[in-house]
Amino acid sequence: MSCTLESHRAELEELLSPVFACLDSEVLRIDSPEAIDRILSEDQNALLPIPAFTNSQMDGYAARSADLAAASLRSPISLPLGFTAAAGDRQIPLAEGTVSPVMTGAMIPLGADTVIPIEESGSGAFPELVRAGVGTPSGHAEFSAPSAEGRFIRPAGVDLETGALVAKAGTRLTPTMIAALVSSGLREVPVRRALKVAVCTTGDELSDGQCSQGQIPDSNSPMLAAWLRRYQVQVRTLQLPDDPQRFTLAIDALQEQVDLIVTVGGISAGAYEVVRQALSPLGGVFHHVAIQPGGPQGFAQLPKAAVLCFPGNPVSALLSAELFLAPLLRQLNALPEPLPRHYPLAADASSPEHKHQVRRALIRDGQVTILDPGSHLVHDLARADALVHIPVGVSQLAAGQSIETWSMNV
Known part of the structure; x- marks a missing residue:
């Protein structure tokens, strides 16, 4: 039986969609090396606002805009210095008629509603600064222009409010999404369990060590395992002999341990096509797809795992994975389709x-x-x-x- 590239893709989507839908969840720390590119299994809402508190966008002076309303080049206003607000300090109050030196990211002093960048002050540089609890501030800062309310101030929650949706279920944990989740107060997230795949190469000619006469190295196992790991798949590999009975016993045991079995080789029209011989009685479907290379293709649904059957030549095996499995894995992992x-x-x-x-x-x-x-x-x-x-x-x-x-x- 022959079919088109598109029809075989549709068959495999129908086969694998239920497998992907049944993957359960596990909880991971967001800073775990395993978190990158994993898929959230539940909506995640912010525990903290982003930013977590109202802070300064600039190094400069926190002030009341009303105190600088009359400032001009002809009539600059000089205000005494209060305590300094540095990043990481607790919030301090702004005393009436004073300005507080403030650093980028520091909490805006209570009572301040504007920030004047240091380069816009009269001296263009900070004098000696005093943080709360260290001493008594002294000195003045001069300003020759008003500063509007809210200027260079980042309000708490301006990016995201507490309780707001950070990411929906199905979102991929990119580096930037990890940053957003951490910034919103989340440290652990539920993610979809990684797909478990067994790659089973077949053929008595294969060797995973020293090759004797008539044997070749098994390049398909490491190649496909590496290819699958790019899609956040947990992979194990197994070499199986050209013996239908032993092959069937091995596959029967594997289906208890993995979600998907990928076989390589043993599906053509030869005399020792072990995969076809073993799976056809179990309902396996084998046909020729109108593609080159990789025409022989097959699949089966076992009681506890799906099986994809690729041809054995390395080029055919990899291109079969690229043509038929990659689109489904990209969809599973919320990855964009490649652009030509x-x-x-x-x-x-x-x-x-x-x-x-x-x-x-x-x-x-x-x-x-x-x-x-x-x-x-x-x-x-x-x-x-x-x-x-x-x-x-x-x-x-x-x-x-x-x-x-x-x-x-x-």
């Missing part, structure tokens, strides 16, 4: 007209060079910095033609 960029082709290219071809490419000197389509070319996969989608119905592309590209390996 357009470049002219450096040389002519061809594509099978009846297939959606996905080619690796290099961006050099403002042009895109399309690489060989072979699904075994792991080094080409590693050096590529872009993907090019050539849709069904297009067989020839001409040099100089503008084409869409998507970044990869970034």
Whole structure:
């Protein structure tokens, strides 16, 4: 059975949506290394206003605007200094007819309603300052212009009031959102549990150590595990032999431990296609998708876990993940869809007209060079910095033609 890229994507969305919806919650400290990019499972409301208190936007003098209403260049007003308000100090009162030196971020003294930047004072610099409880202030500050009420003052709660919504359930914990949550008084937040995935590579030819004759290194396991971790997925890897009975026993045990099983290899038309042999009797669906590379695809729903079945060649395996799993993981993790960029082709290219071809490419000197389509070319996969989608119905592309590209390996 054959299907289109779009129809297979729809099948996998139907398969995985219930899995993603059933992920439960856990509570994390916001400063935990595990918090970055996690998804809130509940709405979060502010325990504190932002800013937490009314404070100064500038280094300068806190004053009553009425005391400076008549100030001018011809008739400057000189006011005695009160105690200094520094960042971290408790709020101090502003005595009648005085000004208080105030530092950026310090609480506005009680009774003050304006701040005059230090450079607008007569001297342009602070004299000797005295904080409350340290001594007795002395000296004066001179001003040659009025200062409007509220000037250079940041009112408490101007950004967010106590009790206001900081972030909705489903919000991703970006660095800036972490700052907003901490600023609003939150220290722990409920987040959606990370998706648990097992990557199962198949094939008696695979080795995770020294290769004997006829064997190759298992590059799919570390590649797909690293790829999945970019999406906040907890990953385990397992090599399974070309034995349907042992494969079935291993998968049956895995479904008790993970949400999703990704198999790699064993789904083509060969004689020892262990994944197809084991999962077909359990309701597994296997068909050919009109794409290149990565045409053979499959999936299954076990009682306690979903299964995605990718082909075994490394290029096909990674591009299957990019085409079919990445869009769903971006949606799960509130990540934006990648935006294509357009470049002219450096040389002519061809594509099978009846297939959606996905080619690796290099961006050099403002042009895109399309690489060989072979699904075994792991080094080409590693050096590529872009993907090019050539849709069904297009067989020839001409040099100089503008084409869409998507970044990869970034």
